[in-house]
Amino acid sequence: MTHLFDSFVFGAANSVHCACMCGPLALAFGGQSGTATYQLFRIASYALVGSALGATGAAFGSASFGVPAATTAYVLAAALVVLALKGERGAMKLPFFSRLLGRATAKGRGWPPIFRAGLLGALTPLLPCGLLWSACAGAAVAGSTLGGAEVMGGFALGSLPLLLLAQWNAPSLARRLSPTALVLVQRGAMLLAAATLVWRGIEASSGGCCS
Numbered sequence: 001m002t003h004l005f006d007s008f009v010f011g012a013a014n015s016v017h018c019a020c021m022c023g024p025l026a027l028a029f030g031g032q033s034g035t036a037t038y039q040l041f042r043i044a045s046y047a048l049v050g051s052a053l054g055a056t057g058a059a060f061g062s063a064s065f066g067v068p069a070a071t072t073a074y075v076l077a078a079a080l081v082v083l084a085l086k087g088e089r090g091a092m093k094l095p096f097f098s099r100l101l102g103r104a105t106a107k108g109r110g111w112p113p114i115f116r117a118g119l120l121g122a123l124t125p126l127l128p129c130g131l132l133w134s135a136c137a138g139a140a141v142a143g144s145t146l147g148g149a150e151v152m153g154g155f156a157l158g159s160l161p162l163l164l165l166a167q168w169n170a171p172s173l174a175r176r177l178s179p180t181a182l183v184l185v186q187r188g189a190m191l192l193a194a195a196t197l198v199w200r201g202i203e204a205s206s207g208g209c210c211s
Contacts, residue, residue, distance in 0.1 A: 003072055003142055003150035006197055007135065010076045011158020013193030014083075014131045014186070034117040039160060041121030047153035049125045050139040054148015063143040072138045072151060073201035077194040079134030084190035097126040125152075 054062075062071075101123055108119040125132065135155040139148035 003069060003147045004154040006069070006073045006076060006200055007138060007151040007154030008158040009193050009196055010080065010135065010138070011155040011160075013080060013158075013189045015159040015162035034113050035164065037114050038117040038121040039164065041118045042124045043121075043153060043156040043160070045122045045125055046135075046156040047149045049136070050142075050152025051145045051149035053136055053139040054142045054151070055145040057140040057142065057148065058144050062141045069143075069147075070201040070204040071141045071143075072147070073197045073204065075141055076134065076138045076151075077197035077201065079131075079137065080190040080194035080197070083130055083134070084187040084194070098128070101126040 104119065104123055108116045111119070125136075132155075135152055138155075139151040142148045142151050
């Protein structure tokens, strides 16, 4: 379950970002039932996308990259360092995904809140988010369908606790940290998580406890 743990660390390190950027989305659905539905579909959708990426990567030989668990850890660590130093400016945007997201959300506007929550959760992988694309890269080199699902599912689960807090108490959370403090906390957590992932990659490569 190394993929799951490493990607959980990746998601937890970025949970401040997720809470601030995605947390308010589910507030419009009203009540905890809408929030739970959003999160359930979000996690399931991430895992499904991850399994597809893992299978695709395996078809192109990702399982031959030495130790896939180590490769995934290094990819996630590198992404964290880049994002911590450069921020998320220039996150890749795919026009097709943006149009698909826009059309789907437009059609769901007349749905009951809980169904709209599920729709948005399922469509979250289409968002132009640098962190999300980094997790996708990790899933693609995971070496298997299951490994890819673990990477994306772990990323979703790692960001879940703080994201739920933001959804249920977003105004209070926003008042507690200034924008500058928020950035420092976020980037500090990224660098700490990157160091942890590098260590786990080294352990996996050497056949240690994390392999």
